[in-house]
Amino acid sequence: MEVVTSFFETPxxxxxxxxxxxxxxxxxxxxxxxxxxxxxxxxxxxxxxGGLLRLELMFPGKTILNAEMYNSVFTLHGxxxxxxxxxxxxxxxxxxxxxxxxxxxxxxxxxxLNLLSWYLYMAGGVIAIxxxxxxxxxxxxxxxxxxxxxxxHTNVSTAVFAAFxxxxxSMLTGLNFITTIHRMRxxxxxxxxxxxxxxTLYATSWVQLLATPVVSITLLLVIIERYVSxxxxxxxxxxxxxxxxxxxxxxxxxxVYIMILPGMGVISEIIPVFSRKSIFGYKAIVASSMAIAIAxxxxxxxxxxxxxxxxxxxxxxxLLTFVVAIPSxxxxxxxVSTLYKGSIQMAPPLFFxxxxxxxxxxxxxTGLVLGAAGTDIHVHDTHFxxxxxxxxxxxxxxxxFFAALHYWWPKMFGRMYDFKKAYISAILVTGGFMxxxxxxxxxxxxxxxxxxxxxxxxxxxxxxxxxxxxxFMIIGIFLMMINLVLSLRKPMDASSDPxxxxxxxxxxxxxxxxxxxxxxxxxxxxPYDFTxxxxxxxxxxxxx
Amino acid sequence: MENTxxxxxxxxxxxxIILLTLMGLTGITVAVSYLDLGALNVWIALVIASIKGSxxxxxxxxxxxxxxxxxxxFLGTVFFLGIMISFTFWDVAFR
Amino acid sequence: xxSHSDASGKKLGMWLFLYTEIILFGGLFVxxxxxxxRYTSDFAEGGKELNRLFGVMNTIILLVSSFAVAASITAIQxxxxxxxxxxxxxxxACGLIFLINKYFEWSxxxxxxxxxxxxxxMDGPQGQNMFFGLYYVITGLHGVHIIIGMTLLFVSLVRVxxxxxxxxxxxxxxxxxxxxxxxxxIWIFIFPLFYLVI
Numbered sequence: 012m013e014v015v016t017s018f019f020e021t022p023x024x025x026x027x028x029x030x031x032x033x034x035x036x037x038x039x040x041x042x043x044x045x046x047x048x049x050x051x052x053x054x055x056x057x058x059x060x061g062g063l064l065r066l067e068l069m070f071p072g073k074t075i076l077n078a079e080m081y082n083s084v085f086t087l088h089g090x091x092x093x094x095x096x097x098x099x100x101x102x103x104x105x106x107x108x109x110x111x112x113x114x115x116x117x118x119x120x121x122x123x124l125n126l127l128s129w130y131l132y133m134a135g136g137v138i139a140i141x142x143x144x145x146x147x148x149x150x151x152x153x154x155x156x157x158x159x160x161x162x163x164h165t166n167v168s169t170a171v172f173a174a175f176x177x178x179x180x181s182m183l184t185g186l187n188f189i190t191t192i193h194r195m196r197x198x199x200x201x202x203x204x205x206x207x208x209x210x211t212l213y214a215t216s217w218v219q220l221l222a223t224p225v226v227s228i229t230l231l232l233v234i235i236e237r238y239v240s241x242x243x244x245x246x247x248x249x250x251x252x253x254x255x256x257x258x259x260x261x262x263x264x265x266x267v268y269i270m271i272l273p274g275m276g277v278i279s280e281i282i283p284v285f286s287r288k289s290i291f292g293y294k295a296i297v298a299s300s301m302a303i304a305i306a307x308x309x310x311x312x313x314x315x316x317x318x319x320x321x322x323x324x325x326x327x328x329x330l331l332t333f334v335v336a337i338p339s340x341x342x343x344x345x346x347v348s349t350l351y352k353g354s355i356q357m358a359p360p361l362f363f364x365x366x367x368x369x370x371x372x373x374x375x376x377t378g379l380v381l382g383a384a385g386t387d388i389h390v391h392d393t394h395f396x397x398x399x400x401x402x403x404x405x406x407x408x409x410x411x412f413f414a415a416l417h418y419w420w421p422k423m424f425g426r427m428y429d430f431k432k433a434y435i436s437a438i439l440v441t442g443g444f445m446x447x448x449x450x451x452x453x454x455x456x457x458x459x460x461x462x463x464x465x466x467x468x469x470x471x472x473x474x475x476x477x478x479x480x481x482x483f484m485i486i487g488i489f490l491m492m493i494n495l496v497l498s499l500r501k502p503m504d505a506s507s508d509p510x511x512x513x514x515x516x517x518x519x520x521x522x523x524x525x526x527x528x529x530x531x532x533x534x535x536x537x538p539y540d541f542t543x544x545x546x547x548x549x550x551x552x553x554x555x
Numbered sequence: 556m557e558n559t560x561x562x563x564x565x566x567x568x569x570x571x572i573i574l575l576t577l578m579g580l581t582g583i584t585v586a587v588s589y590l591d592l593g594a595l596n597v598w599i600a601l602v603i604a605s606i607k608g609s610x611x612x613x614x615x616x617x618x619x620x621x622x623x624x625x626x627x628x629f630l631g632t633v634f635f636l637g638i639m640i641s642f643t644f645w646d647v648a649f650r
Numbered sequence: 651x652x653s654h655s656d657a658s659g660k661k662l663g664m665w666l667f668l669y670t671e672i673i674l675f676g677g678l679f680v681x682x683x684x685x686x687x688r689y690t691s692d693f694a695e696g697g698k699e700l701n702r703l704f705g706v707m708n709t710i711i712l713l714v715s716s717f718a719v720a721a722s723i724t725a726i727q728x729x730x731x732x733x734x735x736x737x738x739x740x741x742x743a744c745g746l747i748f749l750i751n752k753y754f755e756w757s758x759x760x761x762x763x764x765x766x767x768x769x770x771x772m773d774g775p776q777g778q779n780m781f782f783g784l785y786y787v788i789t790g791l792h793g794v795h796i797i798i799g800m801t802l803l804f805v806s807l808v809r810v811x812x813x814x815x816x817x818x819x820x821x822x823x824x825x826x827x828x829x830x831x832x833x834x835x836i837w838i839f840i841f842p843l844f845y846l847v848i
Contacts, residue, residue: 120656120659120663121663124663182670185666186663186666186667186670187663189662189666190659190662190663190666193624193659193662194656194658194659194662195659217631220666220669220670221631221632221635221669221670221673222673223670224670224671224673224674224676224677225639225673225674225676225677227674228674228675228676228677228678229677232677232787235787239766239767240766240767241766241767241779241783241786241787242766242767242779242780242783243681243780243783243784243787248771248772248776248779248780249685249689249775249776249777249779249780250780250783251647251684251685251688253646254643254680254681254684257643257646257680258677258680258681261639261677308635308638309638309642311642312642312645312646315646320646320650321645321646321647321648321649321650322649323645323646323648323649324645324646324649327642327645328645564723564724564727564728565720565724566724567721567724570717570720570721570724571717573717574713574714574716574717577713578710578713581706581709581710581713584842584846585702585706585846588842588846588847588848596846596847597686597842597843597847600842600843600846600847601839601842603842604838604839604841604842607838608835608838608839611716611831611834611835611838612831612835614720615716615717615719615720615827615831615834616827616828616831616832624662625661625662625665628665628666628669629665629669632669632672632673633672635673636672636673636676636679639673639676639677639680640676640679640680640683643680643683643684644683644684644687647684647687647688648687
């Protein structure tokens with residue numbers, strides 16, 4: 012096998028050495044890896060904060076946190092998870108690393124802007140840390156609702172400024188990806204030859220670009236109100252606090268599609284490979300990705316049914332919310348149809364992908380309970396909501412992130428991890444997940460409010476169970492990370508195509524060379540045509 | 556992918572005529588604001604502003620000669636802005 | 651490698667950035683729309699207090715500056731470097747005058763006790779507090795963008811002078827121009843909504 016010099020050994024620009032060859036790199040692959048480590052840091056920190064919250068809630072009364080601290084911890088948990096993990100994770104790590112490769116080119120369109128995005132991401136994180144000190148991290152919840160976010164003495168301005176900076180990173184990444192996809196595809200790659208992961212990055216990028224500025228101005232207004240008291244959201248001065256919620260959710264609802272679309276793209280890549288069968292309904296999945304992006308920007312006020320807005324708005328937004336569910340369901344149908352009568356190859360990426368399909372479906376269905384105004388009235392601001400969004404954001408995007416890690420790890424680092432430990436960690440995480448969040452659905456239906464540091468005695472059992480589940484989940488997550496990191500001790504001997512994929516990243520070495528390809532990649536007419544793969548594997552005795 | 560920038564520009568004269576048009580429209584919108592047409596005033600002002608904006612967009616910003624990607628993405632952005640404002644009124648107008 | 655020679659790609663990137671600016675201001679226009687509908691007569695009273703002459707002058711100044719920038723882009727393609735530079739200098743001068751006018755307008759209002767959280771606004775009709783609150787926030791944010799735009803035009807001017815921007819390679823000038831035109835475009839809507847609501 013020809014030994015290809017990997018991008019790890021080839022700094023770009025070439026004059027930099029050591030740490031500077033990373034901090035000043037223009038190579039999208041190095042930027043993706045830098046994001047990987049920073050994002051994992053924030054993820055694991057926020058997981059521990061979540062563990063702290065659940066430990067507090069395991070027993071009635073104060074366990075380890077007082078009420079004010081509890082408020083700050085759940086705010087911090089939310090802010091880190093949403094702005095520093097879930098929104099950037101898949102696009103910034105895997106999008107950066109694989110988008111150029113999947114379209115057969117050598118980098119993104121604006122490499123220096125790409126590096127700037129990473130610095131903005133890091134700056135946002137540092138600013139968030141800064142807001143932990145002196146007056147303390149905000150106690151408003153990650154939603155920063157007025158009037159409390161304007162009146163509270165905690166460091167709201169600093170924290171929302173961190174979110175503002177992170178938003179800039181997100182917008183610039185979206186801008187970069189859109190331009191890259193439009194201008195740098197391999198000559199043979201038309202729009203209908205683009206892999207589904209890239210398609211979801213494209214849809215996501217538009218949402219990142221257009222929706223993020225709304226939260227930017229909203230957060231700026233919070234800062235302005237805190238310092239200058241204009242009164243734009245203050246009823247005693249003519250303002251309307253519900254308008255804050257409109258502006259906030261105008262971004263934050265599309266944001267959940269920023270979170271899930273790339274995750275769905277990952278699943279759309281994994282399922283066909285491990286079914287050795289082309290994806291069912293490629294065009295339907297493309298159309299549904301774009302439809303989710305567009306329709307997702309029409310439904311924001313379904314977060315506001317109990318806010319005091321008009322009944323007409325409640326009706327309209329509830330109706331539209333049901334429409335948005337349709338394209339997501341199309342995707343689940345396509346994935347399952349792909350598996351049907353496929354030649355299933357079990358491997359950790361597929362295992363995580365299957366867990367995703369189940370967990371995300373539960374999340375999506377419970378979303379309908381929330382989207383229907385009539386039922387929402389009873390479960391709004393209860394633990395039902397908390398369980399719903401953890402099923403979709405964690406069971407969905409989180410698990411897609413794990414799946415992507417296990418699918419693309421050998422390509423990125425040139426080593427394969429231990430399968431058995433990967434399966435064990437997956438089972439611990441999934442099992443722990445169920446024990447952790449299903450009780451919350453029940454607690455919510457029974458009426459336990461969210462964001463409460465204490466609760467009535469009848470909720471004690473559910474909370475105790477949930478804490479138990481959390482422990483297994485957290486152990487599983489750490490085992491998963493350790494397993495992946497341990498693989499780095501092995502020599503770089505992974506093949507270019509350990510799984511049998513058809514997208515372009517599997518035509519190059521593991522890890523890829525600096526400019527991604529040594530020879531011009533071959534673009535298939537149909538990106539999920541497995542005839543070549545099937546031939547190759549039937550002529551060998553075993554795979555790999 | 557071009558190696559040199561495709562040369563396409565509007566002549567100074569054309570640009571100047573556009574400027575005069577814009578000034579004229581400014582005059583009209585100021586004049587109309589002195590008439591009391593009730594609720595219609597703000598809509599007329601917005602229509603005139605949109606016409607002025609279109610001239611800036613099409614000529615000064617060169618949109619007249621741009622391709623589908625820019626035209627559609629611009630319209631899409633404006634459409635999203637329209638949704639932002641109008642859908643808020645589902646709430647505000649029916650309280 | 652990638653972006654060196656693709657001027658259309660760079661232009662696409664600039665337009666994408668402009669879309670974010672449109673939506674950024676868009677959020678403020680959402681607030682304006684709601685409060686205008688709610689407090690129409692207060693907004694009219696507020697509009698009367700603004701100085702129309704300043705408003706019209708600033709509108710004309712920005713339109714002229716946009717013309718000047720567009721002309722400089724034509725000039726660079728026709729290899730008329732002096733005209734290109736003159737256009738940019740004129741646009742910068744217009745921007746400066748705009749900012750000076752804004753300074754006079756704001757100081758006058760502040761002198762009259764009309765500023766965020768002032769007693770006069772707090773004691774007065776709530777609709778007028780909304781009107782002037784939005785006035786300061788929107789024109790303030792717009793002013794920040796004028797400064798950014800002027801910076802881009804200034805950098806373009808320097809590069810034109812040094813022959814780094816030429817008829818063969820004028821993407822920087824073109825994209826700076828696009829930013830400036832957007833700032834003009836936003837003012838085209840701000841002007842009637844604040845100065846002509848009577």
